[in-house]
Amino acid sequence: MVDTVNSLATRVHELLVGLVTNGPAAVGTTTAGLHDVVARATALGPHGAWLVAAGHAGLGDLACVQGQTDQAVFHLDAAVSAGYNDCVALHVAAMRPLHDDPRFRALYQRMRITQADLDEFFWLHQEMQIMSQDAQQASVDNIGRLDTGVSPLPQAPMPTREPNTAGVLITRLDLAAAQTALQQVVMKAEFQRSSGNTSLSLIDDSWDYARARHDAWHADELDSRRLRAAEARAFVERPGAGTTLVPCPPLGSIAYPS
Incomplete structure (x- = not known):
C-alpha cells in the first residue's frame, strides 16, 4: 500500500x-x-x-x-x-530534568509559535487531563451499579480551526489517541459489568430490580451531565489572538495544565 x-x-x-x-x-x-x-x-x-x-x-x-x-x-x-513547537508539552513533569541541559535549551529557543496556536496547545493538554480525571471518576461512579446499561465517556469536540503551525496537528493526534484509549478502557469495563449483571439477573431470584432501575436512572443523569460538560468545553478561539510567529514563552515559565 x-x-x-x-x-x-x-x-x-x-x-x-x-x-x-x-x-x-x-x-x-x-x-x-x-x-x-x-x-x-x-x-x-x-x-x-x-x-x-x-x-x-x-x-x-x-x-x-x-x-x-x-x-x-x-x-x-x-x-x-x-x-x-508544542512548548506546553515540554513543561510536563517528565521533561523538567532536561531543562538544565544546554542542548535542550537551545532546541527550545529555536521553536516559534503564534498566540492562537499556543491557546490551543493549552486547551489540548488541559483536555487530556480532564479526560483522564473523567475516566477515573466514571469508574468510581459505576461501582456497584445493578443495571445493564452502558455509559460511554463523553468527549469534547476536537478543534477544527486551521492552525497557524503544523505542530498543532501533532498534539491533536495525542489528544485523539488519549480519547480513544480511555474510551476503550471505560467501555470494556462497562460491557463486563453489564454482561455480568445480565447473567446474575437471570439466575438470581432475589435480584433487586427496583435498585437496578434506580441505578439506571442515576446513570442516565450522570451521563447527561458529563455530555453537557464535554460539549461546554469545546475550544473557542479568542478574538484577536495573534497569528504572527514569535518565540515560545521562556523555558520554565509555563505551568503545565493540571
Missing part, C-alpha cells in the same frame, strides 16, 4: 493508543513503529514533515521517560527541525 499523510497519521494514532492502553509493555513496539513512521513520512517530502516531527517527538518522549537523555535530546531536536 502506498503511504499517504492520512495513512501514516492513522498509524501514529494506533501506536499511541497502544502505548496508552498497554503502558511499558508497548514501549518496544511503539519505538519501532515510530521509527518506521519517521522513515516513511520523510519519503513523502514537505507534506509529511509534521509526521516526521510527530515520530521524533514521540521517540523523544519515550527516551525521556526511560532516562535516556542523549536520545531524548536527539529526537526532540529532530522534531523541532521538522516543525514541532
Whole structure:
C-alpha cells in the first residue's frame, strides 16, 4: 500500500493508543513503529514533515521517560527541525530534568509559535487531563451499579480551526489517541459489568430490580451531565489572538495544565 499523510497519521494514532492502553509493555513496539513512521513520512517530502516531527517527538518522549537523555535530546531536536513547537508539552513533569541541559535549551529557543496556536496547545493538554480525571471518576461512579446499561465517556469536540503551525496537528493526534484509549478502557469495563449483571439477573431470584432501575436512572443523569460538560468545553478561539510567529514563552515559565 502506498503511504499517504492520512495513512501514516492513522498509524501514529494506533501506536499511541497502544502505548496508552498497554503502558511499558508497548514501549518496544511503539519505538519501532515510530521509527518506521519517521522513515516513511520523510519519503513523502514537505507534506509529511509534521509526521516526521510527530515520530521524533514521540521517540523523544519515550527516551525521556526511560532516562535516556542523549536520545531524548536527539529526537526532540529532530522534531523541532521538522516543525514541532508544542512548548506546553515540554513543561510536563517528565521533561523538567532536561531543562538544565544546554542542548535542550537551545532546541527550545529555536521553536516559534503564534498566540492562537499556543491557546490551543493549552486547551489540548488541559483536555487530556480532564479526560483522564473523567475516566477515573466514571469508574468510581459505576461501582456497584445493578443495571445493564452502558455509559460511554463523553468527549469534547476536537478543534477544527486551521492552525497557524503544523505542530498543532501533532498534539491533536495525542489528544485523539488519549480519547480513544480511555474510551476503550471505560467501555470494556462497562460491557463486563453489564454482561455480568445480565447473567446474575437471570439466575438470581432475589435480584433487586427496583435498585437496578434506580441505578439506571442515576446513570442516565450522570451521563447527561458529563455530555453537557464535554460539549461546554469545546475550544473557542479568542478574538484577536495573534497569528504572527514569535518565540515560545521562556523555558520554565509555563505551568503545565493540571
